[in-house]
Amino acid sequence: MIVDDIKITATAGRGGNGLAAFSRVKFVKGPTGGNGGNGGNIFFEGVADLGALRQFRFKKNYSAKKGGQGTAALRDGANADDLTLFVPVGTVCHNLTIKTDIEITKIGQRELVAKGGRGGKGNWYFRSSINTSPTQFQEGKLGDNFEFRLELKMIADVGFIGLPNVGKSSLLNELTNANIKVANYPFTTLEPNLGVYYDLVLADIPGLIEGASTGKGLGIKFLRHIERTRVLFHFVSAESSNPLSDYKTVRKELETYGDMLLGKQEYVFVTKSDTVSADVISKIKDDFKIIGKEIVAVSIVDPESMEAVKKILNRIALDKKSIV
Ligand SMILES: Nc1nc2c(ncn2[C@@H]2O[C@H](COP(=O)(O)OP(=O)(O)O)[C@@H](O)[C@H]2O)c(=O)[nH]1
Ligand SMILES: [Mg+2]
Known part of the structure; x- marks a missing residue:
């Protein structure tokens, strides 16, 4: 059976939190909290397999990974890997949440459809001449969370x-x-x-x-x-x-x-x-x-x-x- 009309949700990864940390080394004071990594993006990519929408029949929710947490010693968290969902060429991807449509017409066409959240800044980022010991840090932002309707319009001659x-x-x-x-x-x-x-x-x-x-x-x-x-x-x-x-x-x-x-x-x-x-x-x-x-x-x-x-x-x- 060809699956030609199906709904899924795509949740891009949340950004990692920035960190508030201070150097514990004597005489080397100051903030050392690194930034959080960005959350994973979600892409749709066109493939020749007309049956590719079948994979969405039972698993309907797709999430990309969260960005890594910032760590001490000024190390930034890792950016999360992107998630790619393969759809047949001829699929119209209706974003039901923000009411936009993207059409996949070519094999290998790759479209960013849900953007991962940005990682938060660690406290090192907030240092200044008047505040040398900031305790401030940011939480990672949420990734896009969209509902999609994937509609296959075969491109027959x-x-x-x-x-x-x-x-x-x-x-x-x-x-x-x-x-x-x-x-x-x-x-x-x-x-x-x-x-x-x-x-x-x-x-x-x-x-x-x-x-x-x-x-x-x-x-x-x-x-x-x-x-x-x-x-x-x-x-x-x-x-x-x-x-x-x-x-x-x-x-x-x-x-x-x-x-x-x-x-x-x-x-x-x-x-x-x-x-x-x-x-x-x-x-x-x-x-x-x-x-x-x-x-x-x-x-x-x-x-x-x-x-x-x-x-x-x-x-x-x-x-x-x-x-x-
Ligand atoms: N005699 C004859 N019967 C045919 C021909 N083409 C199809 N049929 C028969 O007509 C019936 C319906 O054919 P089918 O291809 O299923 O029609 P569809 O519903 O339009 O897809 C079947 O019993 C076929 O065997 C033909 O060229 N000659
Ligand atoms: Mg027939």
């Missing part, structure tokens, strides 16, 4: 959308080694599945039904995974009594989610083309002419149509290279 049972998962299986459960009933795909086809990441989004935007079926929460996808493959089944109306149903749900999905480049895949006659396929293609998009008849048991799909994917891969 192509999103597979359509009603349930139209062959999305089957095609993904056929193209990649994703090996997803495929069955002839709605909602076998209960979470988005990802497959990799050469340089492209393909996301199979669980079937949308009429009313998904109002919470029917699996709802539309999975659509966030294709917010940043450039291309959509919109699947309609050749077996349907009215593929065009199926298409419109799904478009309506996309519209409710937000305009950003409607504007994407879209191919219409008329799937399971092996189950109907060539006449039916050309009638469906005619019906779809009014939407002005590329229509492709697809069947996973027809190698020729699979080649056509691969050609489209290769074209998308080339476009991707020219954009990056």
Whole structure:
């Protein structure tokens, strides 16, 4: 299971206290209390592992260590080690406490998200010509304590959308080694599945039904995974009594989610083309002419149509290279 939405708290380390101490050596009077070390910071760092949020399922509270206490003989406490939490590339880190968002988009991207408290000054720091024996010292400051919501928005290149049972998962299986459960009933795909086809990441989004935007079926929460996808493959089944109306149903749900999905480049895949006659396929293609998009008849048991799909994917891969 991919964990894609989870809350954690991050508490950076407290600074170490400064020390009030005096030299005990004869004739060498004066303050010798060192400063406290700084508390550990907390960082988020991007990794390729899409399952990385799983680690937060059971352990929800993360704390960095406290800075070392200042010691006598003017020795400062050690700065505490920083704590790094690894999150998948594509994670939006919402700081719920101070209402800011940071997005991790690259592997190795490292963001300071909770700053450790500063160490307190020891009494040596407070000496002056008028106060040669200060007893003053500071306590270490508290580190940041924030609550985060970590939301994974996968960065797929192509999103597979359509009603349930139209062959999305089957095609993904056929193209990649994703090996997803495929069955002839709605909602076998209960979470988005990802497959990799050469340089492209393909996301199979669980079937949308009429009313998904109002919470029917699996709802539309999975659509966030294709917010940043450039291309959509919109699947309609050749077996349907009215593929065009199926298409419109799904478009309506996309519209409710937000305009950003409607504007994407879209191919219409008329799937399971092996189950109907060539006449039916050309009638469906005619019906779809009014939407002005590329229509492709697809069947996973027809190698020729699979080649056509691969050609489209290769074209998308080339476009991707020219954009990056
Ligand atoms: N005859 C035929 N059946 C297919 C084809 N693609 C998928 N199916 C079947 O259609 C059903 C639903 O497929 P699935 O991939 O689970 O659909 P999804 O819900 O859109 O992911 C399964 O029983 C598949 O075996 C195809 O090209 N031809
Ligand atoms: Mg499926």
